[in-house]
Amino acid sequence: MPEKIATREAYGKALVEFGEQYPNMIVLDADLSKSTKTEEFKKKFPERFINMGISESDMMATAAGIATTGKIVFASTFAIFAAGRAFEQVRNSIAYPKLNVKIGATHAGITVGEDGGSHQAVEDIALMRAMPNMVVICPCDAVESRAAVKAAIEHDGPVYLRFGRLAAPVIYDKDTFKFELGRGIETAPGTDITIVATGMMVSSSLKARDLLAEQGINARVIDIHTIKPIDEDIIVKAAEETGAILTVEEHVVNGGLGSAVAEVLSEHRPTIMKRMGLYDQFGQSGKPEDLLKLYKLTPDDIAYEAAELFKKKR
Amino acid sequence: MDQEKIKFLEETAKLVRADIICSLASANSGHSGGSLSATDILVALYFDVMNIRPDEPRWPDRDRFVLSKGHAAPALYAVLARRGYFSRDHLWTLRQAGSILQGHPDMKKTPGVDMSTGSLGQGISAANGMALAGKIDKKDYRVYALLGDGELEEGEVWEAAMTAAHYKLDNLTAFVDHNHLQIDGFITDVKSPEPVDEKFRAFGWNVININGHNFVEILSAVELAKATKGKPTVIVAETIKGKGVSFMECQAGWHGIAPNEQQKEQALKELGVEMNA
Numbered sequence: 001m002p003e004k005i006a007t008r009e010a011y012g013k014a015l016v017e018f019g020e021q022y023p024n025m026i027v028l029d030a031d032l033s034k035s036t037k038t039e040e041f042k043k044k045f046p047e048r049f050i051n052m053g054i055s056e057s058d059m060m061a062t063a064a065g066i067a068t069t070g071k072i073v074f075a076s077t078f079a080i081f082a083a084g085r086a087f088e089q090v091r092n093s094i095a096y097p098k099l100n101v102k103i104g105a106t107h108a109g110i111t112v113g114e115d116g117g118s119h120q121a122v123e124d125i126a127l128m129r130a131m132p133n134m135v136v137i138c139p140c141d142a143v144e145s146r147a148a149v150k151a152a153i154e155h156d157g158p159v160y161l162r163f164g165r166l167a168a169p170v171i172y173d174k175d176t177f178k179f180e181l182g183r184g185i186e187t188a189p190g191t192d193i194t195i196v197a198t199g200m201m202v203s204s205s206l207k208a209r210d211l212l213a214e215q216g217i218n219a220r221v222i223d224i225h226t227i228k229p230i231d232e233d234i235i236v237k238a239a240e241e242t243g244a245i246l247t248v249e250e251h252v253v254n255g256g257l258g259s260a261v262a263e264v265l266s267e268h269r270p271t272i273m274k275r276m277g278l279y280d281q282f283g284q285s286g287k288p289e290d291l292l293k294l295y296k297l298t299p300d301d302i303a304y305e306a307a308e309l310f311k312k313k314r
Numbered sequence: 315m316d317q318e319k320i321k322f323l324e325e326t327a328k329l330v331r332a333d334i335i336c337s338l339a340s341a342n343s344g345h346s347g348g349s350l351s352a353t354d355i356l357v358a359l360y361f362d363v364m365n366i367r368p369d370e371p372r373w374p375d376r377d378r379f380v381l382s383k384g385h386a387a388p389a390l391y392a393v394l395a396r397r398g399y400f401s402r403d404h405l406w407t408l409r410q411a412g413s414i415l416q417g418h419p420d421m422k423k424t425p426g427v428d429m430s431t432g433s434l435g436q437g438i439s440a441a442n443g444m445a446l447a448g449k450i451d452k453k454d455y456r457v458y459a460l461l462g463d464g465e466l467e468e469g470e471v472w473e474a475a476m477t478a479a480h481y482k483l484d485n486l487t488a489f490v491d492h493n494h495l496q497i498d499g500f501i502t503d504v505k506s507p508e509p510v511d512e513k514f515r516a517f518g519w520n521v522i523n524i525n526g527h528n529f530v531e532i533l534s535a536v537e538l539a540k541a542t543k544g545k546p547t548v549i550v551a552e553t554i555k556g557k558g559v560s561f562m563e564c565q566a567g568w569h570g571i572a573p574n575e576q577q578k579e580q581a582l583k584e585l586g587v588e589m590n591a
Contacts, residue, residue, distance in 0.1 A: 026450070050446060050481070058473035061436040065443020068421070068429060069451070070374070089436055089470075097421050097430040 004167035007199075008106040010145035011163050012037025015074060015104075016044050017146070018153055025153070026066055028052050028075045030059045035165075036076040036106045056081040060089035060101075067099040072153055075101055079108035079121035079162060083128055094158050095133045102152045102159045103128075108138075109250030110283040110291045111166040111200060120283035126255020128160040129228045135181065136228040138162040138257075140202035143172040144225055147179030155181060162199065164250075166288050169203040184231035186238075190220030193310045194238035194245050195302065198224045198257045201248040201276075204292075207299035208306060215303075217310050227260055235264045239271040244313040246274050246306050250297065253277040274309050276302065315530050319362065323529045326396065327357045331558045332587035333392035333405055338572035341409040344417065347568040349389035351493040351526070351553040352460060356393045358532040359458055368398040371425045377455050378444050380429045382437025383462035383491060384418040385570075391415050391424070399426035435468030437461070438488060442477050445486040445546075456540070459488045464496030466507035472517065478546040479518030486546045487539040491526065493555035495566045514548045526551025558585055 019025050019041055031054045033039040042049035052059035056077050063075040075082070082090070082105040094101045105124060112120045128136045135155060139145040145163065152159040171187065187202060188209055197205040202223045209219045220242055222234055239245055245265065247258040258275030265271050278295055292298050331353055338344045360366070364377040381390050388408060395402040400414065407413040414423045418432025428444070431437040441459035448455050465471060478486055490510055498504050507513070511521045520542045524531040532551070539547035555569070556562030559581040562573075573581055582589060 026447075047450065052477065053473075053480075055470075055473035055477070057435075057470045058439045058442075058477055061439030061470070062443040062446065062474070062477065064436075065380075065429065065440030065445075066447045067443070068378075068440070069444060069447040071447060088433060089439070092430070092433040093436045093440055 002169040002171065004169050005142035006165060006167045007139055007142065007145040007163040008037050008165060010142035011104055011106065011149060011161070012040040014146040014149035015041040018149060019045050019048065022072060022153060024071045026050065026071050026073045028059050028063050028073065030054055030056045030077040030081065032077055036104060038076045038104070056086040057089045060086040061093040063101045064093035064097070064099045067101050073101045074104050076104035076106065078119060079105035079124045080119055083121060083124035083160070087127060091131055095131045098133045098157050100156060102161060104161050104163065106163040107165045108162045109164060109199065110295060111164055111250060111288040113165070113288040113291065114285050116285035117282040122252050122278050122283055123255065124162065125227055125251050125257065129255065129260065133158055134228065135159040135226065136162070137226050138199040139225050140199055140223055141168055141170045141172055143170060143174045143177050144179060147177060148225060151179055151181045164200050166200065168200050171203050171206060182226045182229045182231060184234040185223040185225065186220065186234065187223045188221040190218045191242055192218045193306055193313070194220040194222055194242045195248060195306060196222045196224055196235065196238070196245055196257065196261050197248040198227060199250055201250055201297065204297065204299045205248055205302055208302035211299060211303035212306055215307060217307060219306055224257060227257055230260045230264060232264045232268060235261055236269045239265055239269040244272050244309045246276065246309050248276040248297065248302055251277050253279055272309065272312055274305055276305055315533065320529050323357055323361055326361055327354050328585055328587055330357055330389070330392045330396055332582055332585050332589060333396065333402065334388045335559070335573060335578055335581045336589055337388050337392065337405040337408040339575060339578040340406045342572055343409055344388055344572045345385040345570050346562055346572060347495065347555040347565065348383060348462060348491065348493065349386045350557045350559060350562065351555045352383070352386045352389050352491045353557065354527050354529065355460060355489050355491065355532060355551055356389050358529055360393045360397045362533060363536050364458065365455070368426065371399060375453060375455050378428045378457045380437040380441040380457070380459040381419050381431050382441070382459050383434065383465050384432035384437065387417065387419050390419060390427070394424070394426040434462070434465040435470035438471055438474040441486060441488070442474055442483060445483040446481060448485050457486045459486070461488055461490050463490055463492045463494065463507060463510060464501050466490070466510060467505050475514065475517040475519065482544050483546045484543050487536065488546065488548045490548060490550045491553050492550050493553045495555045495564070495569065497566065497569050499566050511550050518545060520545050520547040522547060522549045524549055524551050526553035527557060560584055
């Protein structure tokens with residue numbers, strides 16, 4: 001069994017690690033520092049941490065104001081509030097003037113679990129992806145999360161970082177891992193079909209790949225950590241070489257990863273594909289593993305859809 | 315107070331008002347009333363109060379200004395131009411495609427604009443951010459913001475009011491351009507934010523009430539704000555929407571429209587300013 005670490009945990013650790021290196025880094029939170037894990041940064045650098053209270057809109061525009069003075073600002077809250085409640089502050093005060101604010105959005109997707117649909121952002125990728133100047137990153141494990149934070153710091157401009165609540169399997173080796181903003185990763189090779197996934201769905205897709213291998217289907221798995229700007233090359237190449245594309249995301253299928261991949265393929269290489277995710281639905285309360293079953297996002301579900309798509313290909 | 319200085323500011327305000335009228339007329343759209351009510355405050359800030367370098371707009375130690383009521387952009391542009399941030403010729407390109415002067419302030423396009431604003435309620439939060447950064451960096455620059463009174467109906471203003479008081483942002487001074495009118499009518503008829511001063515006081519701010527068209531009062535209030543430690547100051551400035559142009563004064567209808575050629579000429583005559591084409 002691989003080690004499991006929530007991406008939000010890795011986010012909190014990365015803030016501390018890079019806070020040391022970047023003295024101009026400021027971290028803001030809206031009364032959720034224990035959950036978003038910015039608390040670690042607060043303990044280490046109290047003079048550079050600002051608790052904005054339960055005022056997400058105010059937090060985003062304040063972050064923008066701080067960024068005008070040349071600082072790198074991380075603003076953290078749950079994805080539902082970051083992309084939802086504060087959407088227009090993110091748009092007009094951060095993205096429109098292209099200020100150097102990094103939005104650390106945790107508790108994205110249905111694996112928030114018991115808190116239910118009101119707290120499960122399933123449309124945040126779509127909202128943030130539509131916004132000019134915004135980079136959207138959804139890391140799949142702890143190693144990639146650290147790298148994503150580093151890349152966000154090195155990028156001059158706004159970045160939306162999407163993290164999960166649930167402990168996720170660590171799939172990458174921290175000593176050899178290479179991350180490039182806007183470049184997808186072929187996490188596992190394959191020739192019969194490609195599963196394109198983001199966030200927690202990458203590890204589920206790798207498990208699905210093992211299940212498919214038992215049926216004699218050789219599936220490629222691609223991790224799209226940067227949803228915007230998306231890596232067109234890796235997607236087109238996969239379409240050319242495997243002839244079928246299945247996308248998997250913990251998000252609604254309209255506007256998210258599935259849409260982004262469909263846009264690339266329809267313009268550059270029309271290919272049969274299927275999008276997995278939520279179909280015009282909100283989430284609900286339940287244990288994360290039960291919800292993944294209910295919304296058909298388990299390795300078994302992914303393997304089933306991949307096999308069906310593989311049949312269509314022939 | 316220095317009579318010469320006051321006279322200079324009054325004269326400058328007159329010229330700025332004329333520039334506002336002409337830029338709005340050439341744009342054939344824009345916000346007349348709220349630009350004219352805010353003019354004297356902006357003139358006082360940029361021509362006397364603020365420590366700035368027009369030839370170095372991004373000077374890190376400068377005082378900063380955020381026009382939270384971003385629709386008064388024509389007033390800000392006219393002041394910045396006359397202060398030397400860019401040529402006054404740009405004023406006649408207001409709101410046109412390709413212009414450096416957008417309908418609402420854009421820090422990426424206009425030299426001297428410290429923050430992009432326009433969506434009400436957000437500018438005061440951004441001003442807090444600048445003030446917080448100043449505290450963190452132990453810099454002594456000051457931050458000024460200008461809010462509309464209708465803008466106070468935005469909930470974010472009060473989130474920001476809490477932030478400024480909680481973090482003791484005594485390096486922040488906010489003005490409220492209290493002209494009593496918003497697009498749909500009197501603020502007290504639409505959704506009253508009154509009593510404005512008592513609300514800010516309850517939120518932990520130092521509050522000063524002034525006549526927003528009297529330079530002696532504006533400058534004295536700023537001095538009081540600078541001397542106030544441990545809390546932010548709000549200067550509630552009693553103003554007249556459309557100030558200086560008789561047919562625009564106290565008319566909600568002049569919130570979001572521009573004068574035509576004939577109205578422009580009439581306005582310039584009333585202001586006593588002759589514009590050379």
